[in-house]
Amino acid sequence: MQGLSLKISQQQRLSPQQIQFVKLLQIPTAELAARIEEELEENPALEEGVEIRDSDEFDEKERETVEDLEREELEIGDYLQDDYAGYKMAGDSYDSHEESKERPMATVASAEEYLLMQIGFVLKDEREEMIAHQLIGSLExxxxxxxxxxxxVxxxxxxxxxxxxxxxVENVLKKIQALDxxxxxxxxxxxxxxxxxHRRESDHPTCLLAIRLIDEYFDEFSKKHFVQLQQKLGIDESELKKxxxxxxRLNPKPGGAEGGNLAPYLQPDFVVTNQHxxxxxxxxxxxxPELRVSKSFQEMLQTYDQGNKQQKEIKEAVTFIKHKLDAASWFIQAIQQRQGTLLKTMHSIVAQQYDFFLTGDDSSLKPMxxxxxxxxxxxxxxxxxxxxSAKSVQxxxxxxxxxxxxxEGITHESGEDVSTREVKNILRDIIEQEPAHEPYPDETLELLLAEKGFVVKRRTVAKYREQLGIPVARLRKKL
Incomplete structure (x- = not known):
């Protein structure tokens, strides 16, 4: 029997501004400048400009959620403020008078070392570990x-x-290709x-067009058959040029042009230094770059405000300018909120791992x-x-x-919580000192860890060993 029924439900959906903030939050520093440049190209109401105020000062208004930034129908006067927030990205970490020699240098010397440092976070077992090492070692x-x-193979x-x-092997290669x-x-x-x-995860028309050029029309693109591309894609010259x-702006040599040195691409998102x-x-x-809302766009809106608002052309122009001013303001505020959230998170991480950032000693890392x-x-x-995600600290x-x-953490027999990272380091030390002709099986490793006060099950020992990329005892045996 058919019938009608009424059902009421609540669903939470992200606003366009929240989605923009989430995407900006995920972008590492190395890609942020390109994202800002893309926005500058698309929105004439957003421009580079001198710093208006210290960007490290995040007031309560700037910390509002993006959802609260949404606007309904606004009066033109709301757009004619003289104190639109400028935003100077460089002010977040670098003083123009600072000497660069005080910056600590990266100790990651090669592409291979940097990849091996990351790879442990994406592999699931010892098989993938062996394949990954072979692939990374085969990179030019x-x-x-x-x-x-x-x-x-x-x-x-x-x-x-x-x-x-x-x-x-190809599945493991895809995981390596997801690294930085x-x-x-x-x-x-x-x-x-x-x-x-594809890493940009952008639905911007320019990005989507660039993907099609590379994925579907690479031969024509590489041979510079631009007229043919415009005809096939149904686009004009300006769209193709963008x-x-x-x-x-992409990097054709991600490993570095000389000696596989990754130093130019190791752009950390944070810098933590010990100052006395x-x-x-x-x-x-x-x-x-520095960002601000265009004053000329605000003045243009003021000019239209003095005209006949009933005329269709003026009404459309006002709507267009309002939209662009909103988009510029939202983008700046989303960037500011991103910076505030990143700093707040990093401060909490440093507070929890304070001893490590002072000494660099892995054994001082706490479970977190x-x-x-x-x-x-x-x-x-x-x-x-x-x-x-995809962020780093210098x-x-x-x-x-x-x-x-x-x-994760485990409890030492003394009652102290210890990071599993420290346990893994101790496990590595034990294996490095084992007899070469008779390596310790996991059962023996379990007993040796217990002697040091770490009660760890055999299967957990095996898991830690695999995460360290260390094979089973019979494969470690040497003459």
């Missing part, structure tokens, strides 16, 4: 993998007695550029979960996850991904 100095996958079989197949810098592990220029464009300019026993935390915004930081900053754990001891500071 510019970051490309030019050795075909079938050859990698054969290399593993003949040199390590490790049997795998095309699908398994974007484009690493690509097999040719087309794949390198495609990875970088897409090409975006592609030109006190930790100084700064947000890196060195390469991003994202939900603990979320509780401290009074935000959702998903926000912390976005802040941590310390006096080198550059570390933010994920490095998060780990």
């Amino acid at each position: 100095e510019d970051g490309y993998l030019r050795r075909n996958i079938e050859s990698i 054969n290399d593993l079989a003949f040199t390590q007695g490790f049997n795998t197949d095309f699908v398994e 810098p974007a484009g690493i592990g690509a097999r040719d220029l087309q794949e390198c550029l495609s990875i970088q464009l 897409a090409i300019n975006l592609i030109k 026993g006190k930790l100084d935390i700064k947000l890196n915004g060195k390469n991003a 979960k994202m939900k603990e930081i979320a509780a401290l900053i009074e935000m959702d754990v998903s926000t912390v996850s976005r802040v941590v 310390t006096d001891f080198g550059i570390y991904p933010l994920k490095y500071f998060f780990s």
Whole structure:
């Protein structure tokens, strides 16, 4: 029997401004300048300008949620303020009078070391670890993998007695291609550029067009058949030019042009330095431009306000200008909110791991979960996850991904909570000192850890060993 029924339900949806903030929050510093440049090109009401106020001063208005920034129908007078917030990105971390020599230098010396530092966060088992090491070792100095996958499969079989197949190796390669810098592990220029464009996760028309040029029309693009491309894609010259300019900003050699040195691409998001026993935390915004809402656009709106508002042309012009002014203001406020959220999160991480940032000693790291930081900053754990994702911090001891500071904990027999990272370091030390002709099985490692006060089950020992990339005892045996 059919009938009608009425159902009321509540659904929470993100506003366009919230979505913009979430996307900006995920962007690492190395990509932020390009995102700002893209917005500057699209919105004439947004412009580069001199700093109006210190960008480190986030007042309560700037800390409002983006949802609260949404506007209804506004009067023209609301747009004619003289104190639109300017925004100077560089002021977040670098004083123009500071000497660059005081900046700690990165200790990551090569592309291979940097990739190996990241890879442990994305692999699931020992098999993937062995494949990843083989793939990373096969990368050329510019970051490309030019050795075909079938050859990698054969290399593993003949040199390590490790049997795998095309699908398994390609799956691990995809995980390597998800690491930083974007484009690493690509097999040719087309794949390198495609990875970088897809990494942007942007639905902007220029970005979508650039993706089509690389993924679907790379041959025509590389041969500069621009008229043919305009006809096939149904676009005009200005649209094509914007897409090409975006592609030109991509990095064709993600591994570095000389010696595989990744130093030019290791742009940390934070800088933490020890200033006479006190930790100084700064947000890196060195390469991003200053931003402000265009005064000329506000004056243009004022001019229209003096005209006949009933005329269709004037009404449409006013609507257009309002839209652009809103978009510019929202973008600046979203950037400001991003900076405030990043700093707030980093301060909490440093507070929890203060001893490590003072000494650089891994054994001083404490167990820490994202939900603990979320509780401290009074935000959702998903926000912390976005802040941590693909971000890094430069310390006096080198550059570390933010994920490095998060780990589970176990209880020492003394009752003290210890980070699993410290347990792994002790486990590594034990294995390094084991007899070469008779390596310790996991059962023995369990007993040796217990002697040091760490009660860990055998299966947990095996898990830690796999995460360290250490094979089972029979594969560690040497003559």
